[in-house]
Structures are given as structure tokens and as C-alpha cells.
Amino acid sequence: MTEIAPIQLDPSFDSVWDELVYRGSVHVSTDPEALRELLSGDPITFYCGFDPTAPSLHLGNLTQLIIMRRLQLAGHRPLALVGGSTGLIGDPKPTSERQLNARETVAEWVTYLQAQVLRFLSDEGESAVRLVNNLDWTAPLSTVDFLREVGKHFRVGTMLKKDAVASRMASDEGISYAEFSYQVLQGMDFLELFRAYGCVLQTGGSDQWGNLTSGTELIRKAEGVHAHAIGAPLITDADGRKFGKSEGNAVWLDAALTTPYAMYQFWLNQDDAIVGQLLRAFTFLPKSRIDELEQATLDAPFRREAQRELALQATSFIHGADATQQAIAASQALFGSGDLTALDAGTLEAAVSSLDKQATATPDAPVLQLLQETGLVESLSDGRRAIAQGGVSVNNERIDDPAATLDGRLLHGRFAVLRRGKKTLAGIDAGA
Template sequence: MTVLTILKERGFIDNQTHEEALETYLKKPGRHCYIGFDPTADSLHVGHLIPIMSLAHMQQNGHIPIALVGGGTGRIGDPSGKNEMRKMMTLDTIDHNVQSIKRQLSGFINFGEGKALLANNADWLASLEYIPFLRDIGRYFSINKMIKAESYRQRIESEGGLSFIEFNYMLLQAFDFLTLLDRHDCRLQMGGSDQWGNILAGVELVRRSRQKTAFGITYKLITKSDGSKMGKTAGNAVWLDPEKTSPYEYYQFWMNTDDRDVARFLSLFTFLPMPEIRQVSNLVDGELNQAKTVLAFECTCLAHGREAALNAMASSASVFGSFTISEKILPSSSIPRTNKNKNAIELPTTFVSHNELTKGIPAYELFLRTGLTKSGGEARRLINQGGAYINGETVPAFDLLVDSSHLKDGEVLLRAGKKRFHRVKMKEQ
């Protein structure tokens, strides 16, 4: 079984070039493949997990993944999937984001010598000379074909139009492919389905300029069964950076997976065997919740390490109660099958001063300060609608003073809705 078969079985692939030739190409180990990551933020998020996991599968099956960070193309911005031009970032911001992304990718991919590569296209794009680039690369591109690409066509037809600087993006991404071919004999580029036009441009550039066959694969853009975008919760991105999304919050994101998505997400976002995952489709009620716990644990292990996953699981148990997971459910998982640990060390926590808690803090202000709501108005609505809780009890009024009398075991436990928790503790004097 080749890695291509594995990716198809797990539901990754949306489209590909040269189906039979690519299958043959990947039968030999040691092939280089790459995916590009735009440094538009200083953290990747859950929406990036499909390309990250695909690189990890490539590595596990004997190939050499290249994670290409767009330090050069990030100075322009990819128009794919965007209705307007991206905001221009300073070079310092781009460099900071590049370094942060490299650290996060290292949690999923082993960058030991000869096992994987981290590359930054600023290394070759930043020093390009415009006239030689037009002569050597631009001559292979047809504007007639380019404007038919979905990413360009939508922007051209939009009110804001397509800027000339963005129009160059396809050429630069194709040049990345050519450069990685020349440097590492990399003949496979992968990416999201919105990258199909850019990937085909690279495949064609390699064919025409080097007379070699290159390959492309695109992955499905994942949405949840309810139609919402993958990687969003309560309107916010679920980041891989633990400073932006704590391991506990990350764990809870997976725990809150829709029942209809559990088996699919296990196949995409974990390395557990497919025969075991297929059995999950037959589970209901309590057993399906056990499978969700395994999903949350495995995903948190990959992103943050086993210790963080254990702490997040313990924190969840301290809020929702201890649990037992049957040995028959996803038996290949290394998750502890029982959890009675009441340690809530990873539960998101806000510390307030002794003086504040003695005087009392209005409930709506506390829900806002802890990030359970985005505004004071939202906090008032949540409380008035009966969706806010303190220590398990409904908050009776938005201006209720939360003070030291609400402390239980040295803390106040806030809850917004059914599943979003936050802990308030008093600062040590």
C-alpha cells in the first residue's frame, strides 16, 4: 500500500495529476514532496492540520517532506480564496511569523538530518532580478490561461479587482516548485483545493522548462457536518500556539466534535488504524463520547505533547467528572483508560487581587475579563438568557457581585453555555 492509497482511504485527496504515474512514483521511498505555508499570522491553526498531517503521513511512509514557509511570497499575498487584497505586512512581522511556524511544524514532523526539510522561499525570491525573471520564467506563462484560474477570475470580477502585485503570485509559486526540483529533485507539490490552479502552473513550468514530469495533489477543505468552517470555535480560530489556544481549550475543541464528524476526524487528524476507526461509526451515546475523548487526547498529543494532553484530560475530568474508556474502543490509542485525577492545572485561569474579590466584581465584567464573552453587552445577554453559571448555579443578574464568598476550594468556576469553562482564583498576597 502506497502513501497515496493511505491518503485516499483517510479522506484527504480532492484532486491530483497523473494518477497512475504518481502511484508508481511514490512506490520508491525517499521522494521529496512539499507544501507551502503562508506566514500571515504568528501561529498556524486547526485549519492547517490537513496539509500538516499529509506531510507527516508522507514521512511515516518513507518520503522526505519539505515544509516551505512563504517568507518571500508572504510579502505579496496569495489572492486564492480572498475577496480583497491582503494587508501588507512589514518584513519584521513576516520574519517573526516564519520562525513561529517553523517551531509548530516541528511538533508534527521530525526534522532530523535527512528526514525532512524546512525551507523559506525568501532565500531565493528576495534576490530575484525582475528582467531576468521575466525572460527566464515569465515567457512560459499565458495570461489567457492565468485569468481563467478560479482564484484570479473571482477577483477580476469582484468590485475591488485584482492588483498587479497579486497577479504575480502564480508565477512565484510555480518558481518555488521549479527551485525545489532543481535543489532537491522535489516533484510533488500538495496543497488545499484552492491551490489547484497554482499547483498546475508549477507542474507545467517544470515540464516546459526542464522537460520533467512533476505532480500535484490537492486536499479537501474540511468543514464540519453543520456546515461551519473547520478550526473555528465561538467565532475564534483554534490556534496551535498554546499561548493563543491553551492545551485545555484545544482538547475541549475536539471533545465538542459533532457526533457525525467523530470517525471522519479520527481518520484525518490522528494516526490510529483505519479498521479501528471504521468501528467508531457504529458507536452511539456513551461509547461515542469515549471515542471523542480518544480523539481529543490524540490530537492534543500531536499538537502539544503527551504531558499537556494528560493535564488537559485531567482538567476536563475535574469539570465534567471521571470516566472510563473501554479497551475495545480504538485499542491502539495510548490514552489512559481511566481518569479520576481531579487536578485542574490546565483549566484556563484568571487571577484577581484580594482587594477586588473582597469588594466584588460584577458578573458581566468577570465573564468579559476571562474571555468567555467578547463584550460587556454579550455578557449581559448571556446572563439575562440564563446561559451563564457560577459554580454550577445560574447567574441571577448581570450585575451580581462576585466576591470572596463565591470561592469554593480557593476558586470560582465560571461557565458560558454548556461547555466553556474558566477558573478565577485570588492572587497570592
């Protein structure tokens, strides 16, 4: 197995800007030449914001965290803003109003997200990450002061042209004043961080471009300084469908919400058409290795070498090497080339629950009955023939007796993998 790549910049690039462009991390930006010069010079302070609208960050946020990590490796100083203020409102969705969460819930989620950020960004050295919360400067601000000091710099006509606002204005539901004002709050964040820390760059998703430029424009009007923004492309599947909680297919960075096994399988199952793009965006592999993997996909796509490397590197970055090795072991064990008994309970549960065919059972349930219930066989007589032919196993141990039960065969006293033939599997949970 290939080793996990060190978390470092690719020395084949002259500047971190060139690497970000190669990685596909720049979909839109302010002046590219000015950014290249800025990022090739002395360390700057930059920021990215994460709103606590859920108890965990997700794959779209990981895009930004990796961009921040690359900039940090180049010596630049990251500010990670977890929006205790903006999280109380939420940025406008293109289709409908967000449901407002309780203040106590948002405050709790702030702490969760701050802890997650520290898993991916270093808090040591001269480029250590600094955590900031926009509730610290919005809570003391009166409405009148907000309108006088910040609101006066915004023009309603310009705000109405922002993509998210325009799409909501054209919808039957319209948009509330609260969500309409979100771009003003985010712009104020950039101004505050510019004044407090000299922050001159904000990164975000390309769908946030209107909010990003609200900040650069506010700094220009209030301070006479040209700040910068980078909008990264949205992460989509091979059909162009976005991954995210609003689409109902979020891949979470919290292991309790998306297990390391499920994370590993997510990367492993990516389409050949986008695996190169994902290798560039979500790993620290050098260009030379990515070129090799893309060529391997062209030469022998059935080997899925690029997907296996992507799954190893990305899952290790998110959950660590040990959890990734457990996920790999589970994947191998499910298909008969590994030891199911060596898996911990959490990994085994994730593996069993990932199978298309499922059944709950009592600890002494007959194997023959479960074969039929899970659809591995069409009838009990079909099941008896499969057992007689040596084609049935429980937890990779062949079943010879048609009267056999799960008794004594459950792993961790609860789980079983029922198999007919080599590749037809069902997950059994006797503890649900």
C-alpha cells in the same frame, strides 16, 4: 482511557497512497495511478509551503503537516517551505485584497512557523525534513530576470481562469498585480526546488489547486518533466463552513493562541456526522480502530466515544500527552468528577474562560452576589434558596452560608468555578 496511538503508517494498506486516499487526504491530484506508483517506489522529495501571514500555523496547515508526516513515515523526504517572499504578498483571497505586513513582522513570523513545523516532522534520519525559505532565491532575482526566466512560461489567459483570480476579477474590488502574480511566484518555488533537490511533488489545500498546477506546468515547460501535485480537501464543520483565519474561526497550533484545553474541547464537540472523517484525517489510529469508533457512534452516540478518542489523539499530537491530560482533567473537574486544585494556572484559566457565563470580581466578593451577576439565579432570594438547598458550590466545594465570600476560595489566587446544580456553571476571574 485509550492509549495514544503510535505515529506510524497503517500496515493494512499496501502503499502510503492508498492510506492517503482512505484518510480523505486527496480531493484532487495529478495522475492518481502515476502517483501511486511513484509513492510506492524509491524515496522521492516533496514539498509543502506555508506562508507567514500570521504568527502561528492553524488547523488547515495541520492537514498538510499530517500528510507530510505520513509521506515521511513512508521514507519520502519533505521540504517545508516557509515563504518569506510569498508571505510578503499573500495568496489571493476570493473576496478582498490582503493587508500587507511589514517586512520585519514577516521575517519574525518565518522563524515562528519554522519552529512549529519541526514539532510535527522529524529532522533526523534519511528522510529528515529540510526547511527552505523562498526569499533565498527571490531576493537576488532582478525583475528582468524574473520576467525572462519565469514569466515567459505563463499565459495570462490561463492565469485569469484560476478560481481565486476569476472570483476577484468578478468582484467590485478586482485584484492587484501583486496578488495576480502570486501563482507565478509559487510556480517558481516548485521549479527552484525541483532543480535544487529533485522535488517532484507538491501538496496543498484544494483551494490552492491553481497555484499547485502553476508549478507542475512550469516544470513541464522549463524542464520537460512531469511533476505532481495533491490537493487535500478543506476542513469544514458539519455545516460545511471552513475553519480558517480569513473566516475568523481559526484554530491555532500555538498554545498561546488556542490553549490545549480549548483544542481538546474543539475536537470533543465535533458533530457525529463528521467525527469519522476527522478521525481518519487527524489521527494515526488504524482503520480497524476507526471502524470500531464509527460503529460505536451509530450504536451509542450519547457516549461520544469517537469524539473523546479524537480529542485525545489529535490534541496529544499537537500539544503532547502531558498538556492533553491536563485538558482532560480540567474538563472532568469542571463537571464535578475531578480535582480543580490539581490544575495548573494556564489550564484552569482556559477552562474558566470557556464557560458561557462569566464575571469578574474582587477576591472578597459575596458568592450570593456572583450567583445573580452571572445569571445562575434570577434574584438574591432565589440564590439564598439555592444555597439553603445545598445546590451551590465554589470550586466543587458546597456553600452552606449565604454570607460566604470568595475569600480563601480562589485557585491560584484568581479563579473560581461557581456552580448551581450539577451542570450550570459560571467562571469567575478575580485577577482581571
